[in-house]
Amino acid sequence: MQSFDHLITTRPHEVRQVLISDLHLSPEEPALVQAFLALLDDCLALPALKRLFILGDWFEVWLGDDVYLSLSEDERQSHWLTPLITKLKKLRVAGCEILVMHGNRDFLLGQPFCNLFGGELIFEPYALKVGQQDYRLEHGDALCTDDKKYQFFRKIMRNPMTQWYLLNKPLEKRLAIADNMRKKSQKNNANKAAHIMDVNDKAVAAAVNNNDALLHGHTHRPDVHHRDNDKIRYVLGDWRLLDEEKRQSKVSAVIGAVVTEVSVKNDHTEFDLVEFSYLV
Template sequence: MQSFNHLITTRPHQVRQVLISDLHLSPQEPALVQAFLALLDDCLALPALKRLFILGDWFEVWLGDDTYLSLLKEKRSEDEQIAHWLTPLIAKLKQLRINGCEILVMHGNRDFLLGQPFCNLFGGELISEPYTLPVGQQNYRLEHGDALCTDDKKYQFFRKIMRNRLTQWYLLNKSLEKRLAIADNMRQRSQQNNANKAAHIMDVNDKAVRQAIATSDALLHGHTHRPDIHQATDDKKRYVLGDWRLLDKDTRQPKVSAVIGAVTDDQRSNDSFSSNDLSSNDAKFGLFEFEFLIR
């Protein structure tokens, strides 16, 4: 697998779109937050970057936009806002948007309560799955990936309930403390259930994949934490993004590693490409390994 770090130093003008998934950010995992900030610095340095996709599970848990927006509405001290772990992320994302890069965010199974009001803070846009992304002469189907795990009947039933607008309205009208208690209970039950499930049950179902890819040329998703390139059918591929994980945490040089996607335009030079053209026939998609050393 190619190195993303090498890509941005050798071909920065050719990177047009970046796609990531399953960051599982939280204040309890500062290394992952640092790595995401580092990726955003890389994105800010890419002169031709026009889109950043976050395909679900951006956060380990999201209890509602008010968990952060309340800092602004209640006009708490500026120091408290600055100290919040989300504030640096929002600042860099906002600068990225000002630079002309769209930021497109998709729900995952852990952050399905994420709303447009939070995305408005940095000029982002919530997108629904599936989302069609033109790459060259092909159409890629983008989704988080949990809907493809149809062998897990219990989870699919749970997913259907949680994605219902009435259920979400009910949850968001609970106090933050009650939402936190509900989330903790759900997390414990999920861990217990997953411990007793066969590994293949929590992976995608082949039939579901073939149905999903039927009207597209390729499929791209995350969720399974099993990054790879699969031959979905005789002539179509399934690309799986990787989760962000801390490696070698007990060594002197721990690092965060992730498998991300990028759309590049290999045939255009910096002088000839059109900044508004995202559907060039020369565009190509690839998976890249992103690594960040923790300091």
């Protein structure tokens, strides 16, 4: 993988789209929040950037848009989300679309919150054209079909009636429900075999069947998988804090970039996984 910083400093005019996933932002992890703000600064420095995709699990937990929208102006001034919204709005004004997809952690995220910065909530599977190739974008949890318990849970949680029920609960009740769900998930995952929490090959084959490539996150296992039928599966990486015990820690993530190389004869567009890092 090439360095994302190198990509920005040497080929800034060629980066057209940036794709990220699994940031798991929360006030308990300020380093990740600062790294995301740093990425937005990098995006603002890219003169030809047209799209930023956030493919799920943007937040560690999302209990409903009203958690932020119901705040007073004074409360918003000191809220940890406000700097993110401000910088995203600046990016949108600069001409970059911001497209946000649900993940398994933030499936209650709604369009009203995205409206604060001019973003658009998109749904999986999402079709993306990269040059002459058709890409299928999704978060990735629906591909983990070997995990039967999770898929049953996912089906229930993605039901509009369930979401309506949750969003109409008082915030304190939602907090308790989310905390209970998180503890159960951690306990269940600790007893699961690693392969169960990864994608199922048949599910991947079905997903990529009518496309040239599949792009997702969720599994926290960034890689490029070349399939027998010349199809490719790209896996974005999660954002994580490294070297916490050292004086200067680092946030690292594997993200995606769509790059167009402009020449006299033609324009060549390609997708690549690149590494983004931020020194805390």
